[in-house]
Amino acid sequence: MLAQQNDTLREGRDMTGGNGEGSEPQHTPDRPDAQAPEPAPPVGDGSEIPVGDASASPLGDASAAGDVSTDPVGGTSVPSPAEGAPAAPVGDGSELPVGDALAPSAGDASADRAEGASADPAGDGPESPEGDVSPDAVAASERLRPEDVPTTVLPKLAPPDSVVPVAEPPAPNPAQDASADPADDAPAPPVGGTPPNAVAASERLRPEDVPTTVLPKLTPPVDAVPPTESPAPNSAVPPATTPGPAPSPPVPDAAPAADVPGPDATRPRRRIVVGAIAGVVVAGAALYVADLAMSSDRVPRGVSVAGVDVGGMSHAAAETTLRAAIEPRAQQPVPVRAGDVTTEVVPAAAGLGVDWAATLDRAGSQPLNPITRLTSLFTHRDVGVAATRDEAALAAAVEGLRPRTDRAPVEGTVVFEGATPVAVSPRQGQVLDAAGAQDALAAGWAETGGVEVPVTLEPVTVTPTGVDRALRDVAAPAASADLVVTGRDGSKAVLGRDRVGTVLSFTPDGTGGLIPRFDPDAAIAVLAPQLAGTETKPKDASFRLSGGAPTVVPATVGEMVEWHKTLESLPAVLSGSGPRTVAAVYEPKQPELTTEAARKLGITEVIGEYTTGGFEYASGVNIRLAASEIDGALVKPGDTFSLNGYTGPRGAAQGYVESGIINNGRPGKAVGGGISQLATTLYNAAYFAGMEDAGHTEHSYYISRYPAAREATVFEGAIDLQFRNPGPTGVLIETIGTGSDITVRLWGTKRVEVESVAGDRYAHTSPNTVTLPKGPGCVPSGGAQGFTTSDTRIVTDHVTGQEISRHTRTVKYDPVPIVKCE
Numbered sequence: 001m002l003a004q005q006n007d008t009l010r011e012g013r014d015m016t017g018g019n020g021e022g023s024e025p026q027h028t029p030d031r032p033d034a035q036a037p038e039p040a041p042p043v044g045d046g047s048e049i050p051v052g053d054a055s056a057s058p059l060g061d062a063s064a065a066g067d068v069s070t071d072p073v074g075g076t077s078v079p080s081p082a083e084g085a086p087a088a089p090v091g092d093g094s095e096l097p098v099g100d101a102l103a104p105s106a107g108d109a110s111a112d113r114a115e116g117a118s119a120d121p122a123g124d125g126p127e128s129p130e131g132d133v134s135p136d137a138v139a140a141s142e143r144l145r146p147e148d149v150p151t152t153v154l155p156k157l158a159p160p161d162s163v164v165p166v167a168e169p170p171a172p173n174p175a176q177d178a179s180a181d182p183a184d185d186a187p188a189p190p191v192g193g194t195p196p197n198a199v200a201a202s203e204r205l206r207p208e209d210v211p212t213t214v215l216p217k218l219t220p221p222v223d224a225v226p227p228t229e230s231p232a233p234n235s236a237v238p239p240a241t242t243p244g245p246a247p248s249p250p251v252p253d254a255a256p257a258a259d260v261p262g263p264d265a266t267r268p269r270r271r272i273v274v275g276a277i278a279g280v281v282v283a284g285a286a287l288y289v290a291d292l293a294m295s296s297d298r299v300p301r302g303v304s305v306a307g308v309d310v311g312g313m314s315h316a317a318a319e320t321t322l323r324a325a326i327e328p329r330a331q332q333p334v335p336v337r338a339g340d341v342t343t344e345v346v347p348a349a350a351g352l353g354v355d356w357a358a359t360l361d362r363a364g365s366q367p368l369n370p371i372t373r374l375t376s377l378f379t380h381r382d383v384g385v386a387a388t389r390d391e392a393a394l395a396a397a398v399e400g401l402r403p404r405t406d407r408a409p410v411e412g413t414v415v416f417e418g419a420t421p422v423a424v425s426p427r428q429g430q431v432l433d434a435a436g437a438q439d440a441l442a443a444g445w446a447e448t449g450g451v452e453v454p455v456t457l458e459p460v461t462v463t464p465t466g467v468d469r470a471l472r473d474v475a476a477p478a479a480s481a482d483l484v485v486t487g488r489d490g491s492k493a494v495l496g497r498d499r500v501g502t503v504l505s506f507t508p509d510g511t512g513g514l515i516p517r518f519d520p521d522a523a524i525a526v527l528a529p530q531l532a533g534t535e536t537k538p539k540d541a542s543f544r545l546s547g548g549a550p551t552v553v554p555a556t557v558g559e560m561v562e563w564h565k566t567l568e569s570l571p572a573v574l575s576g577s578g579p580r581t582v583a584a585v586y587e588p589k590q591p592e593l594t595t596e597a598a599r600k601l602g603i604t605e606v607i608g609e610y611t612t613g614g615f616e617y618a619s620g621v622n623i624r625l626a627a628s629e630i631d632g633a634l635v636k637p638g639d640t641f642s643l644n645g646y647t648g649p650r651g652a653a654q655g656y657v658e659s660g661i662i663n664n665g666r667p668g669k670a671v672g673g674g675i676s677q678l679a680t681t682l683y684n685a686a687y688f689a690g691m692e693d694a695g696h697t698e699h700s701y702y703i704s705r706y707p708a709a710r711e712a713t714v715f716e717g718a719i720d721l722q723f724r725n726p727g728p729t730g731v732l733i734e735t736i737g738t739g740s741d742i743t744v745r746l747w748g749t750k751r752v753e754v755e756s757v758a759g760d761r762y763a764h765t766s767p768n769t770v771t772l773p774k775g776p777g778c779v780p781s782g783g784a785q786g787f788t789t790s791d792t793r794i795v796t797d798h799v800t801g802q803e804i805s806r807h808t809r810t811v812k813y814d815p816v817p818i819v820k821c822e
Contacts, residue, residue: 298312298313298314298315299311299312299313299314299315299318299360299363300312300363300381302379302380302381303363303380303381303382303383304380304381304382304383305318305322305326305359305362305363305382305383305384305385306322306325306326306382306383306384306385306446306447306448307382307447307448308321308322308325308326310322310363315360318360318363319356319360322354322356322359322385323356326354326385326446327354329347329445329446330346330347330348330352330353330354330445330446331346331347331348332346333345333346334346334347334441334445334450334451335450335451336401336441336450336451336452336453337450337451337452337453338401338404338405338430338432338437338452338453338455339405339430339455339457341404341405341430343401343404343405345397345401345441345445345451347441347445347446349393349397350390350393350394350396350397350398350441350445351389351390351391351392351393351394351397352387352388352389352390352394352441352442352445353387353388353389354385354386354387354388354446355385355386355387355388358386359383359385359386361386362383362384362385362386363383384443384444384446384447385446387442387443387445387446389438389442391438394438394441394442395434395438397441398432398434398437398438398441398453399434401432401437401453402432405430405432405453405455406430406431406432407427407429407430408429408458409427409428409429409458409459409460410424410425410426410427410429410460411426411460411461411462411508412424412425412426412460412462412463412464412466412467412514413462413467413470413505413506413514414467414470414471414474414475414506414514415501416475416479416500416501416504417501418497418498418501419479419496419497419498419500420479421471421475421476421478421479423467423468423471424467425464425467426460426462426463426464426467427460428457428458428459428460429457429458429460430455430456430457430458431455431456431458432453432454432455432456433453433454433455433456436453436454437453437454440452440453440454441453461508461510461511461512462508462512462513462514463512463513465512466509466512466513466514467514469513469514470506470513470514470516473575474504474506474516474575475504475506475516477574477575477576477577478500478504478574478575479497479500479501480497481497481580482494482495482496482497482580483495483500483570483573483574483580483581483582484580484581484582485527485530485531485566485581485582485583485584486581486582486583486584487531487534487561487584488534488584488586489534491530491531491533491534492530493526493527493528493530493531493584494527494530495523495526495527499526500574502519502522502523502526503518503519503520503522503523503526503570503574504516504517504518504519504574505517505519516571516575518570518571518574520563520564520567520570523563523567523570524563524564524567527563528561528563531561531584534561534584534586535558535559535560535561535586536558536559536560536589537558537560537589538555538556538557538558538560538589538590538591538592539555539556539558539591540555540591540592540593540594540598541553541554541555541591541593541594541595541597541598541599542593542598542632542634543598543603543632543634543732543747545734545747549604550603550604550732550747552595552598552599554595555591555593555594555595555598556591557588557589557590557591558588558589558590558591559586559587559588559589560586560587560589561584561585561586561587562585562586562587563584565585565587566582566583566584566585567582569582570582593634601634601636601637601729601730601748602728602729602730602748602749603729603730603731603732603747603748603749604747604748604749605747605748605749605750606745606746606747607689607690607731607746607747607748607749607750607751608685608686608687608688608689608690608691608745608746608754609685609688609743609744609745609746610681610682610684610685610687610688610743610744611681611741611742611743611744612677612680612681612684612705612706612741612742613705613740613741613742614705614740614741615674615677615740615742616659616660616674618657618658618659618660618673618674619659619660619673619674619677620674620737620739620740621656621657621659621674622650622656622657622659622672622673622674622675623674623675623677623678623737623742624737624742625654625655625656626643626647626650626675626678627678627735627736627737627742627744628735628737629646629647629648630643630646630647630682630733630735631733631734631735632732632733632734633646633732633733634730634731634732634733635725635730635731635732635733636725636730637725637727637728637729637730638724638725638726639724639725640694640722640723640724640725641722641723641724641725641733642720642721642722643678643679643682643714643720643721643722644714644716644717644720644721645720649716650671650672650675650716651671651672652671656671656672657671657672658670658671658673659671659672659673659674660673660674660779661673661676661715662699662700662701662713667779667781667819668777668779669776669777669779672716675714676699676712676713676714677705677706677742678735678742678744679696679712679713679714679721680706680711680712680713681742681743681744682712682721682733682744683696683710683711683712683721683723684707684710684711684744685744685745685746686723686746687710687754687756687793688754688756689731689746689748689754690726690727690751690752690754690795691723691724691725691726691731691746692723692724692725692726693723694722694723694724695720695721695722696712696721696722696723697712697713697719698711698712698713698811698813699711699713699813700813700814701784701786701813701814701815701816702784702786702787702813702816707756707758707791708758708761708789708791708811708813709758709759709789709790709791709809709810709811710756710758710791725748727748727749727751729748729749730748731746731747731748732746732747732748733745733746733747734746734747750798751797751798752795752796752797752798752804753795753796753797753798753801754793754794754795755793755794755796756791756792756793756794757791757792757793757794758789758790758791759789759790759791759792759808759810760789761787761788761789762787762788762789763787763788763812764785764786764787765785765786765787765814765815766785766786766815767783767784767785767786767815767816767817767818768783768815768817768818769783769817769818769819769820770817770818770819770820771819771820771821771822772819772820772821772822773821773822774821774822775821778819778821779819779821780819780820780821781816781817781818781819782818783815783816783817783818783819784815784816785815786812786813786814786815786816787812787813788810788811788812788813789810789811789813790808790809790810790811791808791809791811792806792807792808792809793805793806793807793808793809794806
């Protein structure tokens, strides 16, 4: 084994022999003619084995660690002289093969441990001062960097039985005094030679007795040029020391070999770990396959549908379980939340059901991922049902929710309940999202917690803070006391606390608050009647018809309360804390038609007149009453006159009586009947006065006392008679009623002449016979034919006679039915 190790050491390097003074032939341990070196003095006789010798120190001291260490693989050697011996120059041709001094078993152990053990290079011996280091050694060390220095493990030889232990240094040997250099006194053994003592020591060593220490593994230089870097710490040559008793070797930093198991010691442990892992994997795989095989046709573990647990069940069992739990829910009301409103829907009535095959598909198939299968033992997954839906029924059900879910936004404000102001909190409006609601109901109707459907919110601008501020600062003070307006002669008008709400209101200001709005017209409507007795109303100028000519009756100026000026301080008074009394402001009030303006109207002559008669008594009563109401009416230039508008209501309260009318094409009776004769008379007077027709309607069938196609009817609230004054002067209406006829005259300034040309009657139609029960509602009639006719109106200038306009109006009259009362 020792020879094999030495051969291995020499294969990786170029070996040269030499003793430092001259070259000698290289010696190899396997040559028979190799001369053995001079035997070293026996250990313990006072002489020390030279440090430069190839044999390991039998004491295992620092000299052993300082010998040349050769990597069995790399072949690089670095001399490191022991303490007390001169350092051999690095590169001087003298190589100290450590392998010749190592026991075979120890070398094997060192080789095995070199892979896993690491020693502190600095722990092998003290550093040498630069002055004692050989230049070649320095050069070699400079080529080494700490990161380039691998380590190898060499055996630390235990002393033989005959050697004094390290702990007991040998007695001083005269050969080791300060002047003696063992390296100079004894010739260096031939390269590859092994001292007898070293061989004997190595033969007494057993592998298990050999501790190890770690030395750096030196990497050969890349080139011959020495690098400029600083030498590696382990490459420095220690200085020579004065010979003396061998010091105790320093305790290496590396742990003893017994604490650092080699590859052979760790291999069983690795096999155990690998085997355990393999066993776990095989067992897990077996469990995985078994679990997958047993559950391949089942719903995955930890799965529920709409809250119903079906994990681990077969698909058939899962469907049976789900049907039993979910089908009844379709017939029960489901809570539906829409914003802040809750209502309900019955799923079956809304066209919702369950697609069981699709629902089970949602539950999923068995997962193949082993991690997923493992986590399913501790996790839970809920899926909803796959719903079937009748779109028409579902849409109708969603629309049926709107009365409950939809609402308009409510802005915050303050209202008054009598004399108490009440805050109205703002509330957002919302509108149901029909499409989203349908989808939400279809997706979640089977869940036990109900369904939330989407709504579109309509925001408000007023904040609750704005409402509170308006209530506190404006509304509450305004309703705290009555408002009093003082008039003439000690009169008063009072706006009570309970009427403040008719005057004060609030509107949003756009920034979250409220703006108070005071309605002066509403206040005037309450206050003005209370001071009306203190006012003098103005009177318009009028016309008196006497002596065959109209005369102007002068106007009267009034004195009225100017309410808008009076109430200018209303906002400050109502919102303040001072007195609630305001003095009324009186001002002169001019009439609408002054005396001067009346004289300028040019009302001097009759411009149109017409008379009709033949009415019955009751009709005469109504005709004369209505005529009195329009007598003296003034139509200013450009104004339009309305008969219904001027007379107002014509009911029993106004003195009208029941008389004949035409109702649905047949004769009938009603209060105010007969006014159509006044309308026909007024229409013809305006017709010949040159007024513009602003709207009139003929009777449905012809009445013989009226001119065909030149007559009119009226009905309160439905049919009116209107004409417009197109001239620059005013028109005054005069009516004269007797027991048998009615006359209407229009006064003004005559500007035109009017001619009426009646058309022929044609397209006659025969009447129908109608039989009605006898009673107040049946008016017998002999009937009359219907026909079509026309009237042409020709207008010419009063002064020049030049035609101004020509217009033809065609009218179709229905036949008067024959009415029999039986």
